[in-house]
Amino acid sequence: MLTACGKPHDVYAAACPCRDMLDLLANKWSALALGALEAGPQRFGVLRARLEGISPKVLTATLRRLEEHGLIERTVYPAVPLHVEYSLTPLGADACQPLAALRTWVVANIDRFPAPPVLA
Template sequence: METTWDPYLAACPCRDVLDLVANKWTALMVGVLARRPHRFGELRREVAGITPKVLTQNLRSLERDGLVSRKVYPTTPPSVEYALTPLGESISGYLIALNNWTAANFDDIKRARAAYDAAQEAAPQPVG
């Protein structure tokens, strides 16, 4: 019998997976890996702004959760290639859609933020 997981419950252990896949770096890394497998340096260049430490941490988490595979080639020095697994491919469409939605709607979000900030500045400040 399979367990039913509910990420809306505070004690549900599946929340850590939600934390991983909802992470901005994960969304960007999966989007890049959906195109084709990449070596570490290639992935780092394609995901602009990510540090080697954060990239390593995220790759390890994605590999641990079965979303990314790591293949070591017996070269000198060793080459390592990362690719999405079938499980990783199954979520890639959602994360790519989220990335695309963000880019398509960012102008509206910027306008909403500016309007909100202006309203906050114009509102009387509480005394106290």
């Protein structure tokens, strides 16, 4: 792909906008949130329960970043209390394919990695 100035994108170049997207997608919480949304639209509480160990603050920030970059959409339903659901956009669904392959590879190969050192 070419940039506006006619040059190809180069993820290794410091100023390439691809770096921001790589940073977003390589984040564990982003990758896991997108994977969790593959099952369909979900509410915040369901996502938080699925992503064990994530704090509400980090989940909120992660969902906002994913929404800002067009990977998910947030739908608010008028109710008391408000009913909010998050779902994948077509772009987000496309991003899920390589992320799913990475998650599958990690699960299949985790036992091949050396054990992390024990800190004293």
